[in-house]
Amino acid sequence: MTSHHSFVGQPADAESGRDAVVRLSGVHRHFGQTPAIDGVSLTVRKGEILGLIGRSGAGKSTLIRCLNGLERPDRGSIQIEGREITGLSEEELQPVRRRIGMIFQHFNLLSAKTVEENVALPLKIEGWTKEKRLARAAELLDLVGLSGKAKSYPKALSGGQKQRVGIARALAAKPALLLSDEATSALDPETTAAILDLLKDINAKLGLTILLITHEMEVIRTIADRVAVIDAGRIIEEGSVWSVFANPHTETTRSMLAGIRTKLPPHVAARLEGEPKGETILGVDLSGPNAGYLLAGLSGELSGGFRLIHGGIDHIQQQSVARFFIGVPPLAEGPARAIAYLERHGAKVEVLGHVPGHD
Numbered sequence: 001m002t003s004h005h006s007f008v009g010q011p012a013d014a015e016s017g018r019d020a021v022v023r024l025s026g027v028h029r030h031f032g033q034t035p036a037i038d039g040v041s042l043t044v045r046k047g048e049i050l051g052l053i054g055r056s057g058a059g060k061s062t063l064i065r066c067l068n069g070l071e072r073p074d075r076g077s078i079q080i081e082g083r084e085i086t087g088l089s090e091e092e093l094q095p096v097r098r099r100i101g102m103i104f105q106h107f108n109l110l111s112a113k114t115v116e117e118n119v120a121l122p123l124k125i126e127g128w129t130k131e132k133r134l135a136r137a138a139e140l141l142d143l144v145g146l147s148g149k150a151k152s153y154p155k156a157l158s159g160g161q162k163q164r165v166g167i168a169r170a171l172a173a174k175p176a177l178l179l180s181d182e183a184t185s186a187l188d189p190e191t192t193a194a195i196l197d198l199l200k201d202i203n204a205k206l207g208l209t210i211l212l213i214t215h216e217m218e219v220i221r222t223i224a225d226r227v228a229v230i231d232a233g234r235i236i237e238e239g240s241v242w243s244v245f246a247n248p249h250t251e252t253t254r255s256m257l258a259g260i261r262t263k264l265p266p267h268v269a270a271r272l273e274g275e276p277k278g279e280t281i282l283g284v285d286l287s288g289p290n291a292g293y294l295l296a297g298l299s300g301e302l303s304g305g306f307r308l309i310h311g312g313i314d315h316i317q318q319q320s321v322a323r324f325f326i327g328v329p330p331l332a333e334g335p336a337r338a339i340a341y342l343e344r345h346g347a348k349v350e351v352l353g354h355v356p357g358h359d
């Protein structure tokens, strides 16, 4: 039950607020004519990893600042662990801020302090004794795989190691929420994967709730349970990661997915014509347990056959998400039969055009 998966698909709890670590409702923050946040309602449920994705200028930083109480919304409600924070004074905000651990793109470590001192710093502010602080730092450095580096200084560490220190420091005071602000954006792909693995691992081990702010869909795909897409200050799409990847509802989401979604190879796309002659090129999307059987079934259906041009089955949150492109020759009503068969089995089919002859 501690698994983050247990919270997926339980919107009733989130709506009642019982399992909400963060709950925004109807939050607005305008700067003059610019609506940086334009009516955002969003819940981060206990134990989940929620990815918030948006392009530059979409409103991510303003949202983070509202969560920290650094920015006050013009209207709307923000609750952290059930406590309304919008009306709090600076002094009242301090303990609320300490419930949120943050990690940053550029790590924000203190270069004059050792690794263990950096990790222990939030505990000093909380009034822990030195002995307890160092014991806790050692425990956290072990958790993030940096036990041997306690006495090192940040400049002696790689980017990935610095972010591990950042994670250890963010977790020192046992926050209710880890807020990751583009934490892997400055890292190479291999190091990014290792840091994301670590976050997923801590989420599973400790049941840590994570809000992951990013502009990269790959980050979301790798570790998030749910995703919310922000655009021009509004949440335009929200759902479990696999369902948003399988069936994005907005053009903005589709274009943000474009880099990592299977697409028609450019040399085939270049030859597409509108006139219905030659081979018909279909784009096919299907998620769920039937995805693996679709092509075998289709080949039994079409006497004239078809060819697989590109694509296959992806697995996101243990769901099969199929996306492929096929070419159907103009034999024996092939294309019409293919479309009817695929749609009958729940697939979304798009006629992309026609290619005279084969490529």
Ligand SMILES: Nc1ncnc2c1ncn2[C@@H]1O[C@H](COP(=O)(O)OP(=O)(O)OP(=O)(O)O)[C@@H](O)[C@H]1O
Binding pocket: 031, 034, 035, 036, 054, 055, 056, 057, 058, 059, 060, 061, 062, 063
């Ligand atoms: N203090 C401010 N004064 C005026 N306009 C602001 C201020 N802060 C943000 N904005 C505007 O609000 C909008 C949202 O900005 P925000 O920084 O929240 O976006 P973002 O998604 O974090 O972008 P990025 O990924 O580039 O940091 C932008 O149009 C920005 O110009």
